[in-house]
Amino acid sequence: MALKMVKGSIDRIFDKNLQDLVRGVRSHREDEAKYISSCIDEIKQELKQDNIAVKANAVCKLTYLQMLGYDISWAAFNIVEVMSSSKFTYKRIGYLAASQCFHDGTDVIMLTTNQIRKDLSSPNQYDTGVALTGLSCFVTPDLARDLANDIMTLMSHTKPYIRKKAVLIMYKVFLKYPESLRPAFPRLKEKLDDPDPGVQSAAVNVICELARRNPRNYLSLAPLFFKLMTSSTNNWVLIKIIKLFGALTPLEPRLGKKLIEPLTNLIHSTSAMSLLYECVNTVIAVLISLSSGMPNHSASIQVLYTHTHRLFLKYLGLLAMSKILKTHPKSVQSHKDLVLQCLDDKDESIRLRALDLLYGMVSKKNLMEIVKKLMVHVDKAEGTTYRDELLTKIIDICSQSNYQYITNFEWYISILVELTRLEGTRHGHLIASQMLDVAVRVKAIRGFAVVQMATLLDNTTLLAGSGQHKSICEVLYAAAWICGEFSEHLEDPVHTLEAMLRPKVATLPGHIQAIYIQNAAKLFAAVLNGQQGTPDCQTMQESSQLLIDRLPLFVQSADLEVQERASCILQLVKFIQKLQHKEVEVGEEVTALFAGELNPVAPKAQKKVPVPDGLDLDAWINEPPSESESEDEKPVAVFAEEELRHARPHHTEVDEKELARRREARKQEQANNPFYIKASPTSQKDSTGVEHIPVVQIDLSVPLKVPGMSTSDKYLKLEEERRQRERKERGKKEKKKKKKREKRSGMGRRHDSGPESEEDIAPAHMVDIVTEEMPENALSSDDDEKDPNDPYRALDVDLDKPLADSEKLPVRAHRPTNILKSPADDGEVQEVPKEPKKKSKKEKRDKEEERKVRLLWLRCPNGEIQCTCTKSSKHKKKKQKKDKEKEEKKRKKQHGHSGDREGEESVQNGTLEEEPLPVCDIQGNLQNGSQVVVSIIFENKSTSFLKSMEFNVLDSLNSKLQRPEGSGPHDGLTVPFQLPPGVSNEARFIFSVQSIVMPQRLKGTLTFIVKADDSSTHEKLDFKLHFTCSSYLITTPCYSDTFAKLLESADLKGTSVRLQEVSLPFHHLLAKICFHHHFSVVERIDSCASLYSRSIQGHHVCLLVKYAHQTVTIDAKCDESSLLGNVLEEIKKTFSQS
């Protein structure tokens, strides 16, 4: 045995050890693969020996080879052998090899479970440590499941060395075997308090990693971590905790508020960049979640920025700033210079980041400056990708928010023109569309744009470049179109015309050629028109001749569009030439071909075209063709039907044979068609034909006439001068206003970086952006922004608006109380009704509970209706309190509504103090003639939680609560919310009403559960809903002539009422009637006025109100006498109350 051992070690002396192998590999650079394959053969031999030391050596070498990229998976079993050696030396090597090359797919891993378990429980902590380390790399779901319990035990090992590793590896185990998380978590949490800082930080690590993926589950740990954060001094731990908080704050904004202070302290005190960076990141997350700005953050960015000398911080700083930019753009803007500096950076990723940032940083003031910088970069940019990126960014920056920041469009056009000089850019179409957009929408710039475009057309570089760089010649598309469309601005149309018809144009893509030809025609028209009346008609004839000479080239074009337009226009010109020879003036007629201005169309225009009355877009125009219908049977088809047939089944009916036949015919036709260019040979001929034509190549080194850098600079300068001038002028004026200004700037609105604030810069006067076109009679009132479903809108109504002229009048009065109103003035009142339609649709149910009488407001499509709601309050215990509340409510009632009296009759049937006290302002909407929508606000004034509220009303014959389908006539409606103490919410119900001539009173109950700390009780509230007749009236404006006609008609029956001892001023009185009873004033003369209203079912109600000596006489007419009687009764009540 001993001999064998000695023999083994002697053998080994001759084996290669790792160092030999490394040396060998290094000395065989030339034939490394060959050398290594020989080594592998040796290793295979070594692995066959049963000496563990030899095996370990072999495995060690294999590990090295694995790193060099050689496959060693075949030795997996040997690795397991070495792992299970009892000697630490070999075990270590075995685990290392395993951790390097085992993965989920390695099948021998199953064999290791027991070995690992044994090692984990080894008395030697380094054995355990090595096993844990190895396991962390190759743990599989199976291993995790089998070993989770062992590892969990190790978390409480006596040695911190083991505890630490065990805690960390738990994270890997959780990932592979999630079921282990819940049982292990309590122990993991314990480790946060471990006496050993290493174990503690490991636990923080694991929990932070877990929490980052599912922050919600770890919210409860926040206080613990907060404590750790304020006490720990270990930066590694701090970073993890702060990162964790960054994940938690979006879920719990309150946490964010708490964090700001300690984080800011850390930012100011720490010297570790990494910690600083983490803090800043979390502060940003906090700010985003808080949404309200905190002053501190700009300070923190500043801190970060003072360290930009270290290059990588630039990148991170920019990253952080782009996060801040999203929520606090203002604070980033002041760092403009820093960001611009970053554009000079060698690192492309930094430059791209900076570009992103610039987009958000521009303002009217700095746009030109920033773009100028960018243009410089465009010039010196190396890679096309980066240059294209720059180009798109420049255009994005300039065009954002509808050119909001551009004050001088001449400058912008020249920038665009400069950009066309970029070779090989992919964004020609982008530049082109910008040119078109600006020229069309900014009227004032057209003259300038046309001149610039003419130079572009004239310059052949773009044409020359069209071969390789297809994209940039898109610009010519825009140029040609602008020149043609706005040809009246051209200085020398003939010259431009010539430029557009150069033979070289034929090398451009088809769609551009087509535009050239079309616009050449426009130019021609302009030339003719311009020369009209002049004695010398040579120019006209020359230009006709020019067209006739050049167009045939395009007539031969392979592009169908070009061909068609060219031949069409050629014939036209030939005809015109004939007329010219006869000395006929044709200018106007030709111009008429292109008459009419093209205006930009608003993006939403299509949507807003009103559907004409009686047009149902969903209806079939014709009966859909029936399948059985056969074609032959219908010799005489109606046109439309014919078309339908053609449109659909046609293709399917063509069989193969037919297709072949047609193809043949087409070929034949093509062969005979002189205009059709056959396959490749001809087309080549064609293009060579173009090439003979001598084209003067322009030497590029000679500065082109194309406006270069200098032009846009020129405009930049001009603009600056203009601003200066304006500023000076303003300065003069300002001296007078100075005092005022100071006050304003004191409010902190001032921009620190310049004497000139943003809004002071007026755009150059000539620029105005043409408003986009809307279809005629577009629905004017559809406000796109307003959310008709906003439930709070209803509550919004003026409850706290101070009463202007009569404190007795409820705030809601829209109507001026003292003036005669023309019906048109009522417009604003009318607006309201539109959105209720949707509201009522949306909301169905509600309940309510009340202690007192309150008022209900109903709103109907065209006006408002009030109704009163009488609610019985129930009190048993707290009489006093209730009385107080009663008072309160009374006040509210009086505040605005008639019918308050009802409240006094409230039944006291007793209830607990903690019941909710709904605020009884109820809003309702009338959807149609038979529906009333009642909105009720429930307010919980108690200190208990209220839930399961159910609202029910006893239906009368006339009025019914609308219940969801399927529920019985006596079922209550569930209120779709619960009420915590002190909270109020609003719910709506729809009632259907049959007759509106009588006031209605509905009894109802609200049941709910009061949830106290330990118990919950069922409670019930009774109330009454009072629908007055006035509530069925809709404020409708009426013109006096219509009113007069109404009165004359025999349909209306009259009655009158007299009110004594009314001490109100007359205009208050009118306002009161208008407000409470939904009338509008038609006309008022002195102390006499006529009022009008309409019911939801279309009854007219006319009033003539006279006032003399504290007596009011109301003569009224209506086509429904009982309705009128009731309304008058209610009016009477209103005044007797006050």
Next chain:
Amino acid sequence: MQFMLLFSRQGKLRLQKWYVPLSDKEKKKITRELVQTVLARKPKMCSFLEWRDLKIVYKRYASLYFCCAIEDQDNELITLEIIHRYVELLDKYFGSVCELDIIFNFEKAYFILDEFLLGGEAQETSKKNVLKAIEQADLLQENQSEDWGGLAAEEVL
């Protein structure tokens, strides 16, 4: 951290540690791609780059590049610190470490790394503790080797 790579200026891999299970093929592909990307960067460039959905943090020490892949949320700066800390550990252990030390004692480099990081997370932030653990483990190894005979000790060293 997802993985750590050490490679020379010539693009030779000197050390690799993967904290996510990947197949050899995938590992090779990633390594090749990253080595190329990082070596192509100029010395003045930023130490961070976005690569696939990961962030790469790298730093060059003498002729060796240390390169780590971290996730989007991770802190680049602390990763740089981890790299630096590891270099310090190697330096202390080998005594002014050079590339050759790592080539010839690559398993030691791994052992140190394993004491410092576990499963991609820093397990021990104290340099002293890491070195102590390594020394003791080495001692254990030497003792065992000596028991077994001087030859083994010579080999391991």
